Amino acid sequence: MAVSVALIVAVVVVVLNSTIDGKAPTSQNSSNDLIVTTAQGKLRGSILTSRKGKQIYSFRGVRFAQPPVGELRFKAPVPPESWTGIRNATDDGLSCPQPSANGSYPTSEDCLFLNVYTTALSKNGSNPNRPVVVFFxxxxxxxxxxxxxxxxxxxxxxxxxxxxxxxxxxAALGFLSTGDDVLIGNYAMKDQVATLRWVRQNIAVFGGNPKDVTIAGCSVGGASIWLHMISPMSRGLFNKGISMSMSVNTLWDVTKDPMTQAKKQAALLNCPNDTSVEIAECLRGKGDQEIASTYIDMLTWEYQPLLEYTPIIEKIMVKRGS
Incomplete structure (x- = not known):
C-alpha cells in the first residue's frame, strides 16, 4: 500500500483551517431537492459554500453503524439498518463521549456518524468518479x-x-480489552473500518470513486493510517494513505497488558474485577459519560502515560484441524 503525498497540503489545510473562528459551517440555503439514495435509504442534505465561493453539497450526521449501546457496547460495530422515507442529513451527529464534554460539545454513546461533502453528485446514472478522502x-x-x-x-x-x-x-468505550474473547478491544479501529465499508458501498451516489479512496489523519489519526495499512481487516477498502505524524513504531501505540488496564478501569467505577465476565457485565451497566470521565484517573500522573487507551494486537484463535 503506497503512501500518497499529492494531497498532503490539501489535507493539512483541512486539519489546520477547517473552520472559521471555530464555528461549524452555516448552510447558505437548504434544498428540498438535494436528496441522495444510499443503500440504506434516502438522505436530504444542505448547501454550504467553500472559501472561494464554490457550492458544496453537505450530508452531515449520516449513520454508518447501529448505536453501540446496551449489549453492543464493547463490541464491533453492526451495519446500520435501512429506513423508509427521507432522513435529514443537515446537521452534525453527536460526538462520542470524552472526558471534557460540555454544552457546546454535545456527546452521546450513539455517536457513529459521518459527514460527506461533495461538489458534484451522481445524476441520471452518470458518476463524476471523483477521488475520495476519508479523514480520521x-x-x-x-x-x-x-x-x-x-x-x-x-x-x-x-x-x-x-x-x-x-x-x-x-478511550475505554473505544479500546477497553481484557485480552481475551470477552472484551476483545479495538472497537474504535473497527468503527473506522465500518466507515470505509460504508464508503465502498455508498460513495458513488455522492459523486465519489469507490476505487480511488485515500485515508488521511494527523496525530493518532495518522497512526490509524499505518494500522490500516497492515491490518487484514482493512484490505481492499482504500488505495492510498496520508499519515501526518505518528507511526506504529512508538512504544505507546499498542497496549501490551490490557487485562491490568481493564481491572484498573473497573475498580475506578466500583466494579468487581476478578474475571473478564465480571468486568464486562458491570461496565455495561455504567453510564457512558461516567466511564469517559474517569480517563484522567486512569493515568499514573497528569498526562502520563502519554496515551492510556490504544489499539491492541488481538489474539487469533485457530482450532485444530481448521
Whole structure:
C-alpha cells in the first residue's frame, strides 16, 4: 500500500483551517431537492459554500453503524439498518463521549456518524468518479470529533474531491480489552473500518470513486493510517494513505497488558474485577459519560502515560484441524 503525498497540503489545510473562528459551517440555503439514495435509504442534505465561493453539497450526521449501546457496547460495530422515507442529513451527529464534554460539545454513546461533502453528485446514472478522502481525526484516541465545527469542508472542497470525516469511539468505550474473547478491544479501529465499508458501498451516489479512496489523519489519526495499512481487516477498502505524524513504531501505540488496564478501569467505577465476565457485565451497566470521565484517573500522573487507551494486537484463535 503506497503512501500518497499529492494531497498532503490539501489535507493539512483541512486539519489546520477547517473552520472559521471555530464555528461549524452555516448552510447558505437548504434544498428540498438535494436528496441522495444510499443503500440504506434516502438522505436530504444542505448547501454550504467553500472559501472561494464554490457550492458544496453537505450530508452531515449520516449513520454508518447501529448505536453501540446496551449489549453492543464493547463490541464491533453492526451495519446500520435501512429506513423508509427521507432522513435529514443537515446537521452534525453527536460526538462520542470524552472526558471534557460540555454544552457546546454535545456527546452521546450513539455517536457513529459521518459527514460527506461533495461538489458534484451522481445524476441520471452518470458518476463524476471523483477521488475520495476519508479523514480520521486526532485527539489521543480519547477526545475530539469528526464534526464540521472542527473539520469542515470550506477549504478542501475548492478541489474536485469528495471528503468524508467520521467519528469513532474513544478511550475505554473505544479500546477497553481484557485480552481475551470477552472484551476483545479495538472497537474504535473497527468503527473506522465500518466507515470505509460504508464508503465502498455508498460513495458513488455522492459523486465519489469507490476505487480511488485515500485515508488521511494527523496525530493518532495518522497512526490509524499505518494500522490500516497492515491490518487484514482493512484490505481492499482504500488505495492510498496520508499519515501526518505518528507511526506504529512508538512504544505507546499498542497496549501490551490490557487485562491490568481493564481491572484498573473497573475498580475506578466500583466494579468487581476478578474475571473478564465480571468486568464486562458491570461496565455495561455504567453510564457512558461516567466511564469517559474517569480517563484522567486512569493515568499514573497528569498526562502520563502519554496515551492510556490504544489499539491492541488481538489474539487469533485457530482450532485444530481448521
Amino acid at each position: 481525526h486526532s485527539g489521543g484516541w480519547y477526545y475530539n470529533s469528526g464534526g464540521s465545527f472542527l473539520h469542515g469542508p470550506q477549504y478542501l472542497l475548492d478541489k474536485d474531491i469528495v471528503l468524508v470525516v467520521t467519528n469513532y469511539r474513544l
